[in-house]
Amino acid sequence: LGPIGVFDSGVGGITVLKALKATFPQENFLYLGDTARLPYGTKSPKTVFRYLTQNVEYLKQYDVKAVVVACNSASSVLCPHHTFGVPVYGVIQPGANAAFAKTRTGRIGILGTRTTVQSQVYVKALKNLDPDLFTIQQACPLLVPLVEEGWENDSITTEIIVKYLEEMKQQNIDTLILGCTHYPVVKETIQKVMGEHVQLIDSADAIAEDLANDIAQGFLTFRPEHGGRIDVLATDDGAFFHHIASKLMNPFSINSWEMADLRQVPEKRLYEDI
Amino acid sequence: LGPIGVFDSGVGGITVLKALKATFPQENFLYLGDTARLPYGTKSPKTVFRYLTQNVEYLKQYDVKAVVVACNSASSVLCPHHTFGVPVYGVIQPGANAAFAKTRTGRIGILGTRTTVQSQVYVKALKNLDPDLFTIQQACPLLVPLVEEGWENDSITTEIIVKYLEEMKQQNIDTLILGCTHYPVVKETIQKVMGEHVQLIDSADAIAEDLANDIAQGFLTFRPEHGGRIDVLATDDGAFFHHIASKLMNPFSINSWEMADLRQVPEKRLYEDI
Numbered sequence: 382l383g384p385i386g387v388f389d390s391g392v393g394g395i396t397v398l399k400a401l402k403a404t405f406p407q408e409n410f411l412y413l414g415d416t417a418r419l420p421y422g423t424k425s426p427k428t429v430f431r432y433l434t435q436n437v438e439y440l441k442q443y444d445v446k447a448v449v450v451a452c453n454s455a456s457s458v459l460c461p462h463h464t465f466g467v468p469v470y471g472v473i474q475p476g477a478n479a480a481f482a483k484t485r486t487g488r489i490g491i492l493g494t495r496t497t498v499q500s501q502v503y504v505k506a507l508k509n510l511d512p513d514l515f516t517i518q519q520a521c522p523l524l525v526p527l528v529e530e531g532w533e534n535d536s537i538t539t540e541i542i543v544k545y546l547e548e549m550k551q552q553n554i555d556t557l558i559l560g561c562t563h564y565p566v567v568k569e570t571i572q573k574v575m576g577e578h579v580q581l582i583d584s585a586d587a588i589a590e591d592l593a594n595d596i597a598q599g600f601l602t603f604r605p606e607h608g609g610r611i612d613v614l615a616t617d618d619g620a621f622f623h624h625i626a627s628k629l630m631n632p633f634s635i636n637s638w639e640m641a642d643l644r645q646v647p648e649k650r651l652y653e654d655i
Numbered sequence: 656l657g658p659i660g661v662f663d664s665g666v667g668g669i670t671v672l673k674a675l676k677a678t679f680p681q682e683n684f685l686y687l688g689d690t691a692r693l694p695y696g697t698k699s700p701k702t703v704f705r706y707l708t709q710n711v712e713y714l715k716q717y718d719v720k721a722v723v724v725a726c727n728s729a730s731s732v733l734c735p736h737h738t739f740g741v742p743v744y745g746v747i748q749p750g751a752n753a754a755f756a757k758t759r760t761g762r763i764g765i766l767g768t769r770t771t772v773q774s775q776v777y778v779k780a781l782k783n784l785d786p787d788l789f790t791i792q793q794a795c796p797l798l799v800p801l802v803e804e805g806w807e808n809d810s811i812t813t814e815i816i817v818k819y820l821e822e823m824k825q826q827n828i829d830t831l832i833l834g835c836t837h838y839p840v841v842k843e844t845i846q847k848v849m850g851e852h853v854q855l856i857d858s859a860d861a862i863a864e865d866l867a868n869d870i871a872q873g874f875l876t877f878r879p880e881h882g883g884r885i886d887v888l889a890t891d892d893g894a895f896f897h898h899i900a901s902k903l904m905n906p907f908s909i910n911s912w913e914m915a916d917l918r919q920v921p922e923k924r925l926y927e928d929i
Binding site: 418424526 | 690691692697699801803804811815818891892893
């Protein structure tokens with residue numbers, strides 16, 4: 382059996398990969414960052430679904446035993462009726478479950494990209510758990526470029542977060558879903574602006590728990606022999622991606638980097654000798 | 656002879672299309688916005704060149720007589736030795752020429768995306784005109800998402816522009832190239848921050864002049880019968896794109912909108928009856 386595939390539009394999903402690695406240290410992981418087409422969060426559901434399908438098909442060529450869609454925008458177009466021939470895990474349901482488990486007042490906020498917010502996936506998942514939950518959403522399109530600019534500690538970023546959270550602060554929520562893999566990078570500022578009484582939900586931890594449950598229940602096979610590799614593919618070439626990915630992955634290290642051309646069948650060199 | 660093709664990674668190139676329409680009101684134009692893969696300005700030259708080639712090939716299927724690359728990042732990877740089988744115009748050289756014509760002190764600033772700045776194309780084009788010119792560049796990656804968020808008049812945008820221009824203001828430049836099609840939207844703020852003595856160069860006007868020169872010199876055929884159409888293609892589907900494109904194009908109107916799938920040969924319906 383091959384590795385667990387993890388994909389994201391860019392570097393943000395590395396936070397999910399890190400949580401998975403911490404939970405399953407002996408497992409092999411193959412990460413695909415679709416950096417040539419990022420971001421997904423501003424694109425139409427139709428286009429994002431096309432990208433999702435291509436990425437899953439590409440990863441399947443490495444005999445992945447499962448695919449974790451770390452990207453919220455791509456997870457938002459995952460449909461339970463569509464089968465990929467391999468188990469595909471999105472971050473939405475685990476995030477909604479974690480928020481539902483933590484809330485005491487039943488008032489939950491959701492931050493996400495434009496695509497995720499417009500799709501209402503978190504709202505639907507939460508209302509499915511309990512139709513009486515109160516939900517409020519806010520799209521934060523500038524947080525991704527701010528994080529990628531490296532301005533996470535700049536006062537301008539705080540100002541922008543204050544502006545985005547203005548309405549949400551009026552709504553007395555006690556739980557806030559960070560519905561984008563980039564947002565944990567500015568978690569502390571969000572916590573400060575919202576106040577300590579609001580619990581932040583990071584989907585990275587939630588998805589790792591979800592997989593652990595499925596493994597415990599026998600839904601997903603887990604055979605850790607020869608394991609522990611982390612291989613990273615990206616559709617674009619960039620030193621910046623390597624730099625940020627290594628930083629986010631710390632203290633774990635990445636075994637190999639390669640460029641992925643989604644138009645071509647990969648050579649599968651990575652797992653030949655396993 | 657078919658239309659003049661114009662392409663950009665997104666909606667910004669509409670400012671170039673508008674300048675072309677104003678200069679050649681009887682010409683047919685076919686605009687392609689590669690909205691499914693935007694932005695280009697954060698991606699590697701190799702990937703941007705692949706996108707450029709695909710877009711030109713796609714437009715050629717409509718028998719375009721020339722292609723104007725409105726995108727600075729894509730223009731930055733245009734190489735004079737690469738022929739596409741159709742005249743391809745980039746925005747860099749006309750922008751550099753216009754700046755060179757306007758400067759009195761020989762001190763020129765350049766604002767652009769990360770890709771454009773790293774490629775140093777403007778610097779090279781200017782030094783080619785006169786090796787003694789002083790140049791200073793600044794990458795402004797946040798301006799594109801700010802404009803796309805519709806925050807062009809927000810005080811946060813002014814703050815970010817002040818921060819980006821901090822070093823440039825110390826350098827006594829008298830001419831500043833707006834090296835990205837999105838930047839003219841925040842032209843007034845840039846002008847205010849730099850002061851009235853600094854002349855801003857908008858590549859939209861420069862490229863229109865460039866084409867007019869080539870037509871006048873007979874390098875480019877111009878036959879305006881049956882003309883005046885503006886047709887717009889985009890690789891992603893989005894109401895937002897239509898909204899912004901129509902606003903930027905005003906007072907001119909757009910004759911048709913269509914989605915372009917770059918993997919397929921287009922049906923060429925648009926120009927069948929011309």
